[in-house]
Amino acid sequence: MTPTTDTIAAIATAPGAGGVGIVRLSGARARAIAEAICGVALTPRHAHYARFAAANGDTIDDGIALWFRAPASYTGEDVVELQAHGSPVVLAELVQRCIELGARRARPGEFSERAFLNGKLDLAQAEAVADLIAAADAQAARAARRALEGEFSRRVEAIAADVLAIRVHVEAAIDFADEPIDTLGGAQLRARFDAAAHSLDELLRAAERGRRLRDGLHAVIVGPPNAGKSSLLNALAGSERAIVTDIAGTTRDLLHEVVRIDGVELTLVDTAGLREGGDAIEREGMRRARDELARADLALVVLDARDAEAGRRAVADAIAAVPQRLWIHNKSDLLPACATPPDADHLPVSARTGAGLDALHARLRTLAQGEGAGGEGAFTARARHVDALQRARGELALARAQLDADALELAAESLRQAHEALGEITGHVRADDLLGHIFSSFCIGK
Ligand SMILES: Nc1nc2c(c(=O)[nH]1)N(C=O)[C@@H](CNc1ccc(C(=O)N[C@@H](CCC(=O)O)C(=O)O)cc1)CN2
Numbered sequence: 001m002t003p004t005t006d007t008i009a010a011i012a013t014a015p016g017a018g019g020v021g022i023v024r025l026s027g028a029r030a031r032a033i034a035e036a037i038c039g040v041a042l043t044p045r046h047a048h049y050a051r052f053a054a055a056n057g058d059t060i061d062d063g064i065a066l067w068f069r070a071p072a073s074y075t076g077e078d079v080v081e082l083q084a085h086g087s088p089v090v091l092a093e094l095v096q097r098c099i100e101l102g103a104r105r106a107r108p109g110e111f112s113e114r115a116f117l118n119g120k121l122d123l124a125q126a127e128a129v130a131d132l133i134a135a136a137d138a139q140a141a142r143a144a145r146r147a148l149e150g151e152f153s154r155r156v157e158a159i160a161a162d163v164l165a166i167r168v169h170v171e172a173a174i175d176f177a178d179e180p181i182d183t184l185g186g187a188q189l190r191a192r193f194d195a196a197a198h199s200l201d202e203l204l205r206a207a208e209r210g211r212r213l214r215d216g217l218h219a220v221i222v223g224p225p226n227a228g229k230s231s232l233l234n235a236l237a238g239s240e241r242a243i244v245t246d247i248a249g250t251t252r253d254l255l256h257e258v259v260r261i262d263g264v265e266l267t268l269v270d271t272a273g274l275r276e277g278g279d280a281i282e283r284e285g286m287r288r289a290r291d292e293l294a295r296a297d298l299a300l301v302v303l304d305a306r307d308a309e310a311g312r313r314a315v316a317d318a319i320a321a322v323p324q325r326l327w328i329h330n331k332s333d334l335l336p337a338c339a340t341p342p343d344a345d346h347l348p349v350s351a352r353t354g355a356g357l358d359a360l361h362a363r364l365r366t367l368a369q370g371e372g373a374g375g376e377g378a379f380t381a382r383a384r385h386v387d388a389l390q391r392a393r394g395e396l397a398l399a400r401a402q403l404d405a406d407a408l409e410l411a412a413e414s415l416r417q418a419h420e421a422l423g424e425i426t427g428h429v430r431a432d433d434l435l436g437h438i439f440s441s442f443c444i445g446k
């Protein structure tokens, strides 16, 4: 761990004018710097009304000074807040004064990074702080709060502890290599494996829902040319974002549009129609469409309802690997009523008349939220968490197979890998550039 003895300063409140603005200091010299500015001796956790002075004695502002004595502070270091009037000019002068007195400007996320390095928050909790600040609605904020309170971290750690216990058992068995595993509590060991795998599966599902709560759903609109993909994007976006013509091959570039359906964020991507042939530009468009599908949570397949079967064939291989798909039988206005009986995954829609859009909205909302996404105990998660859980799950399955093959040493190694993958989530195990990567996306002053 790098020593963090230098003292950092930053404006902690949002940019722009406000009622009150806060300059925050953290580090060994925070208290001395603040006392020099305020001209009084500070008492921990006491709100001092003070005059904040410039180097020449002029008053920068008057306000409240608040000292949190290490380690009982957000960062675990001495922290002082100078709570001034919310003027960007005053706050900039205060930071400047702190720097003259020996502080340096904090990097983005550096306060939270110190909180992590000093054991106040684990990595998933620190990420939840940023997710809480960025939450777009009450549901996402509630879920980020749960992650911040450690709901997610506790479940990760409980499974990590189980995996460690299994590994200890397997390693003990290695020392009795002559004995078959079944005389060494093999049945009990298998039961523990199954229990850990089950908990991991449940946590993985919850984390996937948590990731969607944070990132929204990435839905790619695909289908044959002229089916009405761009028209559907426009209908869902509520504005004429994409060019619509009756010429097949109109759309070439990807077009991203973020829409919110009842508080759930959905990134819609319009793509070039998929078909054989086409000119060089159209073929490049189709290549981009396929690339985009590789990142999709959901394929919104738009078909011309009059020729759904041909459309289905045109897109079949492109959408094969997308986790979820919804079939939109568009241009229902050109068919006799109820020609395509709707079910959950096949919806008759008319982008032209708006028929069927309500049902589509409802279905998209359910898909974006995932089953019970906003429900009891939901927490936000990130793609890196889901990825780590998947790796842990894979290693655990591998270890179980190795155990069955009496390859105990291999099983122990796989269990070690599973344990490490889980440790990456909470930051007990760290890849070198991971911290910088995570904290640099925070705002300054957090
Ligand atoms: N004025 C102000 N409001 C704020 C913050 C802040 O830094 N300043 N926060 C910044 O994010 C959030 C609150 N987070 C905080 C987390 C821990 C501690 C703290 O002093 N913890 C000590 C003592 C705990 C206790 O007394 O129970 C500790 O953990 O030891 C303070 C704020 C939101 N509101």
Ligand SMILES: Nc1nc2c(ncn2[C@@H]2O[C@H](COP(=O)(O)OP(=O)(O)OP(=O)(O)O)[C@@H](O)[C@H]2O)c(=O)[nH]1
Binding pocket: 223, 224, 225, 226, 227, 228, 229, 230, 231, 232, 243, 244, 245, 246, 247, 248, 249, 250, 251, 252, 271, 272, 273, 274, 330, 331, 332, 333, 334, 349, 350, 351, 352, 353
């Ligand atoms: N009758 C009817 N026509 C529609 C409907 N939706 C789209 N169209 C028409 O179908 C034609 C193609 O629509 P687009 O939205 O450009 O189709 P696209 O799938 O984006 O086509 P490409 O970008 O060329 O792949 C246009 O003339 C639209 O006006 C609909 O629901 N009913």
Ligand SMILES: [Mg+2]
Binding pocket: 229, 230, 231, 242, 243, 244, 250, 251, 270, 271, 273
């Ligand atoms: Mg189009």
